[in-house]
Amino acid sequence: MTNRLEMNRRQFVVTTAAVGGGMAMGFALPASAVVLPEPWKTPPAAAGSEINAWIVIAPDDTITIRVGQTEIGTGTITAMPMIVCEELECDWSKVNAEYASGNRSLRENNVYGRMSIGGSASVTQSRPFLQAAGANARERLKMAAAAEWNVPVTEITAVKSVLTHTPTGRKLRYGQVAAKAVPMRLEKDPVIKHPSQFNFLGKENDKAKRFDTPLKVNGSAVFGIDVKVPGAVVAAVKVAPVFGAKVKSFDAAGAKARPGVIDVIEMGKDKKHSAATFASQLNNGVAVIANTYWQARTALDAMAIEWDEGDLAKISTASHTRETLAALDKPGGAVANKVGDAVAALKDARRTVEAVYETPFIDHAMMEPINATASVTADKVEVWVSTQNPISVIDVAAEESGMSKDKIFCNTTFIGGGFGRRGVSDDVRQAVFLSKTLNRPVKVMWSREETLRHGTFRPTAAAKFKAGLDAEGFINAMHVTYAGHSSVVWRGAALGNGVDDKNKIDANQLRGIRDIDYALPNFLLEWHPVQTHVPTGAWRGPGVNQNAFMYESFIDECCVAGGKDPLAMRRNLLRNAKDPGWLKVLNEVAEKSKWGKPMPKGSAQGMAMTIDHGTITAAVVEVSVSQGGEVKVHTLDMAFDIGHVFYKDAIIAQIEGGTAMGLSSALYEELTLRNGRIVEGNFDDYRLVRIDEMPQVNVHFGGLTGGDKVTGVGEPSTVIVPPAVANAIFRATGKRVRSTPFKNLDLSWS
Amino acid sequence: MITLNVNGKNYNVDVTPDTPLLWTLRDNMGMTGTKYGCGISECGACTVHVNGQAKRSCVTPAGSVVGAQITTIEGLSADSSHPVQKAWIELDVPQCGYCQSGMIMATAALLARKPKPTDADIDKTITNICRCGTYQRIRAAIHLAAKNTKS
Numbered sequence: 001m002t003n004r005l006e007m008n009r010r011q012f013v014v015t016t017a018a019v020g021g022g023m024a025m026g027f028a029l030p031a032s033a034v035v036l037p038e039p040w041k042t043p044p045a046a047a048g049s050e051i052n053a054w055i056v057i058a059p060d061d062t063i064t065i066r067v068g069q070t071e072i073g074t075g076t077i078t079a080m081p082m083i084v085c086e087e088l089e090c091d092w093s094k095v096n097a098e099y100a101s102g103n104r105s106l107r108e109n110n111v112y113g114r115m116s117i118g119g120s121a122s123v124t125q126s127r128p129f130l131q132a133a134g135a136n137a138r139e140r141l142k143m144a145a146a147a148e149w150n151v152p153v154t155e156i157t158a159v160k161s162v163l164t165h166t167p168t169g170r171k172l173r174y175g176q177v178a179a180k181a182v183p184m185r186l187e188k189d190p191v192i193k194h195p196s197q198f199n200f201l202g203k204e205n206d207k208a209k210r211f212d213t214p215l216k217v218n219g220s221a222v223f224g225i226d227v228k229v230p231g232a233v234v235a236a237v238k239v240a241p242v243f244g245a246k247v248k249s250f251d252a253a254g255a256k257a258r259p260g261v262i263d264v265i266e267m268g269k270d271k272k273h274s275a276a277t278f279a280s281q282l283n284n285g286v287a288v289i290a291n292t293y294w295q296a297r298t299a300l301d302a303m304a305i306e307w308d309e310g311d312l313a314k315i316s317t318a319s320h321t322r323e324t325l326a327a328l329d330k331p332g333g334a335v336a337n338k339v340g341d342a343v344a345a346l347k348d349a350r351r352t353v354e355a356v357y358e359t360p361f362i363d364h365a366m367m368e369p370i371n372a373t374a375s376v377t378a379d380k381v382e383v384w385v386s387t388q389n390p391i392s393v394i395d396v397a398a399e400e401s402g403m404s405k406d407k408i409f410c411n412t413t414f415i416g417g418g419f420g421r422r423g424v425s426d427d428v429r430q431a432v433f434l435s436k437t438l439n440r441p442v443k444v445m446w447s448r449e450e451t452l453r454h455g456t457f458r459p460t461a462a463a464k465f466k467a468g469l470d471a472e473g474f475i476n477a478m479h480v481t482y483a484g485h486s487s488v489v490w491r492g493a494a495l496g497n498g499v500d501d502k503n504k505i506d507a508n509q510l511r512g513i514r515d516i517d518y519a520l521p522n523f524l525l526e527w528h529p530v531q532t533h534v535p536t537g538a539w540r541g542p543g544v545n546q547n548a549f550m551y552e553s554f555i556d557e558c559c560v561a562g563g564k565d566p567l568a569m570r571r572n573l574l575r576n577a578k579d580p581g582w583l584k585v586l587n588e589v590a591e592k593s594k595w596g597k598p599m600p601k602g603s604a605q606g607m608a609m610t611i612d613h614g615t616i617t618a619a620v621v622e623v624s625v626s627q628g629g630e631v632k633v634h635t636l637d638m639a640f641d642i643g644h645v646f647y648k649d650a651i652i653a654q655i656e657g658g659t660a661m662g663l664s665s666a667l668y669e670e671l672t673l674r675n676g677r678i679v680e681g682n683f684d685d686y687r688l689v690r691i692d693e694m695p696q697v698n699v700h701f702g703g704l705t706g707g708d709k710v711t712g713v714g715e716p717s718t719v720i721v722p723p724a725v726a727n728a729i730f731r732a733t734g735k736r737v738r739s740t741p742f743k744n745l746d747l748s749w750s
Numbered sequence: 751m752i753t754l755n756v757n758g759k760n761y762n763v764d765v766t767p768d769t770p771l772l773w774t775l776r777d778n779m780g781m782t783g784t785k786y787g788c789g790i791s792e793c794g795a796c797t798v799h800v801n802g803q804a805k806r807s808c809v810t811p812a813g814s815v816v817g818a819q820i821t822t823i824e825g826l827s828a829d830s831s832h833p834v835q836k837a838w839i840e841l842d843v844p845q846c847g848y849c850q851s852g853m854i855m856a857t858a859a860l861l862a863r864k865p866k867p868t869d870a871d872i873d874k875t876i877t878n879i880c881r882c883g884t885y886q887r888i889r890a891a892i893h894l895a896a897k898n899t900k901s
Contacts, residue, residue, distance in 0.1 A: 072846060073844075073845030073846035073847070073882045074845070209839070209842060210842045210844075212844070212847065213838070213839050213842050213843070213844055213847075214830060214839060215847075216844040216847030216850050217830055217835040217838045217839055217843075217844070217850060217854060218783070218823060218824070218826070218827075218830045218835065219781075219782070219783015219784070219822070219823035219824050219851050220783065220824075221847055222782070223782075223785075223847075223848060225782075225785070225786065226776075226782035228780065228782075234777070259766075292773065292777035292778065293773055293776075293777055294765075294769050294770065294773040294777065365881055366846070366848075366881055367785070367787050367793065367795060367846065367848040367849050367879065367880070367881050367882075368785070368787075368846075368848045369786060369787070414846075414847065414848075415846060416785070416846050416847070416848030416849075417846045417848060417881050417882060418846075419881075447789065448786075448787065448788045448789055448790075649842060653842070653845060653884070653887070656883060656884070656885075656886045656887065657845055657882045657883035657884055658883065659883060660880070660882075660883025660885055661881065661882075661883050682788050682789075682790055682792060683787075683788050683790070683792035683793050683879060684790060684792050688879050688881065689883075689885075690876075690877055690878070690879060690885070691872060691873060691876050691877075691878075691885040691888060691889060692873035692874075692877075694883070694885035694886055694889070696886070697886055
C-alpha cells in the first residue's frame with residue numbers, strides 16, 4: 001500500500017499538465033465552496049503539496065481529499081473524506097473534496113482501488129484504503145516535523161492538523177510541513193484504526209454538513225445533462241423499441257430539412273463490444289444532431305422510422321409470464337441450496353402451506369434522463385457523464401474509439417440518480433461513436449421515454465413456496481422453486497460474470513432467500529432461468545428487492561397457518577442464527593414499533609426482515625386500507641445492523657429515501673411487455689410515490705452489533721419495505737398479496 | 751426572436767414561440783439549474799416562477815410568457831439566502847439533488863401564497879417527484895422555512 005500510495009507523482013503532474021486542466025488554478029469561488037459545481041475540476045487548494053494520491057495539503061492548511069466513488073446521493077463526497085480525516089487527524093473545517101481521476105488510477109497501478117459505486121459498499125470496501133491513505137500521510141507529516149526539529153518521530157502527536165512535539169510543546173501546522181512530507185518514505189504501513197478506536201467518525205462528525213448541499217439548492221451543481229462543452233452539438237436518439245431489432249429505413253432528408261438539424265446518423269450497424277462490455281453495446285437506432293435539444297428532439301419525433309422486428313415482436317408479458325409460471329412446475333431445477341430432505345419432509349408434514357409469488361420488470365427511473373457528452377480528437381477522448389463507474393466509461397470509450405485507455409479521460413459530473421443503471425456506459429458508447437463520426441463534441445440526450453424503455457431493468461421473478469409445519473405450528477421443511485430472468489444473463493450471453501457456474505445458478509438473483517439464517521431443518525431451493533430479449537441488470541438491492549417480498553410474505557402465510565405471531569415465528573426461526581444481529585435487529589424493531597399494539601379495523605402492523613449486502617434489516621409498518629381498497633402506509637420503523645455508525649445523518653437519509661423507493665416498487669412499479677417492447681414511457685403510466693404517500697420513517701440504532709462488522713445501508717433500506725407492507729395489508733384486510741405492484745390488486749374489504 | 755424577462759433581466763432569444771420555456775432556459779440561455787425530468791408536467795423538476803406562480807416550464811411555450819416575470823432557481827436569491835434554500839441546507843435535504851431545484855421553486859411559491867402551510871397543503875401542492883425519496887426532509891424543511899420566514 002505504501003508503495004502504491006507514494007509512487008509516480010511526477011508522472012501524474014506531467015500528464016495532467018499535458019491534457020490541460022488537472023491542476024487548474026484561479027477559480028472565483030465562494031469561500032464556502034468545498035466541492036466545485038463541476039466536481040471533476042480541481043479546487044484551487046489542490047495546488048498545494050500532494051502527499052499521496054488521495055491527499056493534497058496547501059500552505060494555508062486547506063486539505064483536498066480525492067473521492068473515488070461518485071456522489072450519487074448517498075453522501076460519498078462528504079463521507080469518503082471523513083474516513084481519510086479520521087486517520088489523517090486533520091481539521092475537518094478545512095477539508096475540500098474532488099473526484100479522483102479514473103485515468104490516473106489506470107495509469108498508476110489502480111491507485112484509487114475501487115472506483116465504482118454500488119453494492120452498498122462505499123464504506124465497506126473503500127474504508128481500509130482510505131484509512132490507509134490518511135494514516136500514511138499523517139505519519140509522513142510527523143516525519144517531516146521530526147526532521148524540522150531534529151527529534152524522534154515518536155515524540156510527535158498529530159491532532160486537528162497540528163503537529164506537537166510533546167516534550168517541548170513546539171507546534172507546526174500541516175500546511176507548514178506538507179512540502180517536506182512529500183519526499184518522506186515510511187518503512188512500513190501504519191496500522192489503521194479499528195472502528196472502536198474512531199474519535200471523529202460517528203462522534204465529532206455528527207453535525208457535519210454535506211459538501212454538495214449548497215450546490216444543490218441554487219442550481220449550480222453540474223449534472224451530466226448540464227455540461228457545456230464548446231462547439232458541442234446535441235443528439236436526440238431513438239433505438240429500436242423492440243430490444244435487438246434492426247433499423248429498416250428512416251427519412252433522413254425530411255429531418256435534415258428542419259431548423260437547426262445538422263445531421264442524421266444511424267447508430268449500431270456494426271457492433272464492437274467485448275463480452276465484458278456487452279451491456280454497453282451500441283443498439284441499432286437513429287440519432288438526429290442539431291444545435292439544441294428541442295430542435296433535435298422534435299425532428300426525431302417527426303421522423304418516420306421503420307424497424308425490422310421479426311419474432312422478437314411476439315414476446316409479451318403474457319407469454320413471458322406463462323413461460324415463467326410453467327418453469328415453476330418443471331422438475332430438475334439447478335439446486336441452489338439443500339439442507340436435509342425437504343421433499344420427503346413435506347410428504348410427512350402434518351400441514352403444508354403452498355403459494356406462488358410473482359414480480360415484474362421494473363425500471364430505475366432515476367430523475368436525470370440518460371445522457372453523455374464526448375469529445376473525440378486525434379490524441380484523446382474526453383467524456384463528461386453522470387456515471388456510477390468511471391472505469392467502465394474508460395473501458396467503453398477506449399473500445400469504441402479505438403484509442404488506448406491512457407488517452408481516455410472521464411469527467412464525472414453530479415448524477416441525477418443511478419440505483420444500478422448508470423454504470424453500464426451504453427450512453428457513453430453512443431456519445432463516443434457520434435463524436436468520432438462527426439469529428440466534433442456531441443452531447444447525447446435520451447428522452448424520458450427512451451430512458452424508461454431502454455433500461456437495464458430489474459428482472460422478473462416468480463417463486464413457488466411449499467412449507468411443512470410441525471405439531472406446534474412452526475416450519476420444519478420448505479421447498480422453493482424459483483424461476484425468472486437472471487440479473488446478469490441476457491440476450492443470450494453465456495453463464496458467467498456473477499453466475500455460479502458450478503451450480504448453474506445466478507447467486508446474485510437468489511439473495512434474500514438463499515442467505516437467510518432461518519433454521520429450516522429441511523430446505524430445498526431450485527432455480528430455473530427464463531430468459532427473454534429484455535436487458536436486465538442491478539436495481540437497488542438486486543435479487544433481494546423482490547425475494548424479500550416473496551419470502552417474507554410467505555413466512556407470514558406460515559405464521560397465519562401455524563397460528564403463530566410473526567415475531568414469535570421469526571424468533572423461533574432464528575434459534576440457531578450464528579450472527580447475533582438477526583435477533584438484535586428483530587427485537588429492536590419489535591420494541592420500538594410497539595409490535596402487537598391494538599389497531600383499529602382496517603389498519604394493521606406488518607413485519608419483515610432480511611439481509612442485503614451483509615446488512616440485516618427488520619421493519620414494522622403501520623398501514624390502513626380503506627374499504628374501497630386504498631392503501632396508506634403511515635409509519636415505518638426500521639432497525640438494522642451495519643456494525644457501526646460512521647455518519648449518522650447520511651444513514652438516516654438513506655433509510656428515509658430507500659423507504660420511498662421500496663414503497664414505489666411495492667405499490668406501483670411495473671413494466672409491461674407488449675409486441676416485444678415496453679409499454680410504459682413516462683411518469684404518467686409509471687407511477688412513483690410522492691410526498692403525500694411518504695410514511696413517517698423512524699430509524700432505530702439499537703440493532704448494531706459493533707465489533708468488526710462494517711456494512712452499508714443504501715440498498716437494505718429499500719428491499720425491506722414491500723414485504724412489511726404486504727403483510728400489514730393482509731392483517732388489515734384478510735387479503736394476501738402475492739404479486740407486485742399492489743395497485744393491480746383488489747384490496748377492498750367489508 | 752422573442753424577448754423574455756428572466757430573473758429581472760431581458761433576454762432576446764432566437765427560438766420559435768412553441769419551444770418549451772425549459773429548453774429555452776437551458777439550451778438558449780445557458781441556465782441549467784432548471785431540470786428536464788419528464789417533459790409532460792408530471793415530475794416538477796422544471797418548476798419555475800411565472801409572475802410568482804409555480805409553473806412547469808417543460809410544457810410552457812416560451813412564446814406564452816413574453817412580458818411575464820420569470821424566476822428560475824438561479825434567481826431565487828443571489829446568495830442562497832432565501833428561507834427555503836436555508837432550510838434545505840440546514841436539514842441537508844438533497845440526495846442526488848436533481849429534483850431539488852424544482853422542489854425549492856414549488857415550495858417558495860407555496861410559501862409566498864400560504865406562509866404557514868399545513869401538512870395537507872404540502873400534500874396537495876408539492877406534487878413533484880423525488881426518486882431518492884427525500885420527501886420526509888422536504889416536509890420538515892418546508893415547515894422550517896415557514897417558521898423562519900418573517901411574515
